[in-house]
Amino acid sequence: xxxxxxxxxxxxxxxxxxxxxxxxxxxxxxxxxxxxxxxxxxxxxxxxxxxxxxxxxxxxxxxxxxxxxxxxxxxxxxxxxxxxxxxxxxxxxxxxxxxxxxxxxxxxxxxxxxxxxxxxxxxxxxxxxxxxxxxxxxxxxxxxxxxxxxxxxxxxxxxxxxxxxxxxxxxxxxxxxxxxxxxxxxxxxxxxxxxxxxxxxxxxxxxxxxxxxxxxxxxxxxxxxxxxxxx
Amino acid sequence: xxxxxxxxxxxxxxxxxxxxxxxxxxxxxxxxxxxxxxxxxxxxxxxxxxxxxxxx
Numbered sequence: 103x104x105x106x107x108x109x110x111x112x113x114x115x116x117x118x119x120x121x122x123x124x125x126x127x128x129x130x131x132x133x134x135x136x137x138x139x140x141x142x143x144x145x146x147x148x149x150x151x152x153x154x155x156x157x158x159x160x161x162x163x164x165x166x167x168x169x170x171x172x173x174x175x176x177x178x179x180x181x182x183x184x185x186x187x188x189x190x191x192x193x194x195x196x197x198x199x200x201x202x203x204x205x206x207x208x209x210x211x212x213x214x215x216x217x218x219x220x221x222x223x224x225x226x227x228x229x230x231x232x233x234x235x236x237x238x239x240x241x242x243x244x245x246x247x248x249x250x251x252x253x254x255x256x257x258x259x260x261x262x263x264x265x266x267x268x269x270x271x272x273x274x275x276x277x278x279x280x281x282x283x284x285x286x287x288x289x290x291x292x293x294x295x296x297x298x299x300x301x302x303x304x305x306x307x308x309x310x311x312x313x314x315x316x317x318x319x320x321x322x323x324x325x326x327x328x329x330x331x332x333x
Numbered sequence: 334x335x336x337x338x339x340x341x342x343x344x345x346x347x348x349x350x351x352x353x354x355x356x357x358x359x360x361x362x363x364x365x366x367x368x369x370x371x372x373x374x375x376x377x378x379x380x381x382x383x384x385x386x387x388x389x
Binding site for chain 2: 125129134135136137138139140141142143144147148151190193194197198201202204205310313314316317320321323324327328330331
């Protein structure tokens with residue numbers, strides 16, 4: 103396996119630094135929200151992980167299309183990396199949302215349209231890995247994965263848009279609220295913590311995708327060598 | 334109206350975040366290490382086979 107490139111080493115260090123800064127901004131720099139108290143600080147990481155989670159699902163769908171067009175296995179590896187990293191981030195999003203909901207809504211979970219679509223999206227991608235492992239032939243597996251992520255990718259914009267299309271108790275952060283919906287207002291310092299969290303999680307996401315891609319390359323090499331040795 | 338003390342939930346959220354991230358990073362590291370071992374073993378097996386073929 104190729105040694106870790108310098109750019110990746112730098113990205114690793116940058117990722118740790120931006121995560122530390124983002125945690126500092128969220129936990130100490132941003133002011134305490136008067137109505138919800140300290141639990142509102144969870145919101146910065148909740149949005150940051152949601153952003154990269156949904157972004158990764160869309161990227162996986164694009165990688166799926168690219169595989170179907172080019173039949174290049176590199177796109178399949180990229181798709182797997184994007185789905186795996188995004189599934190982890192999106193799982194964190196859902197749990198952080200639930201932790202926030204307990205004091206805010208007095209319940210850990212409710213079948214609100216946003217929460218339901220988020221849970222369905224997560225389950226779609228958990229099933230993706232379970233189904234992939236059931237297919238032995240690499241090309242068939244890649245083709246299946248491409249079509250699956252293409253269809254699954256539709257769930258990402260639906261999850262994002264659902265609070266704008268249906269009556270929901272989930273607050274709106276980006277865009278304007280209508281009717282009975284709650285709009286989350288932020289002070290200047292809160293906005294700094296918010297936008298920095300988006301930036302930090304984008305950097306961490308790229309770093310993790312890169313590591314996961316290298317892992318896929320290694321898996322491929324091992325599989326090919328296994329075939330050679332067994333022949 | 335006074336601000337409620339919800340710091341327990343904030344700590345719970347951030348603890349969960351760092352635990353899950355640590356587990357995932359560790360899983361990436363362990364999987365890579367295991368695959369490297371497999372690769373080394375397979376390469377040595379292939380070398381042995383090549384040597385046998387040359388001898389015969």
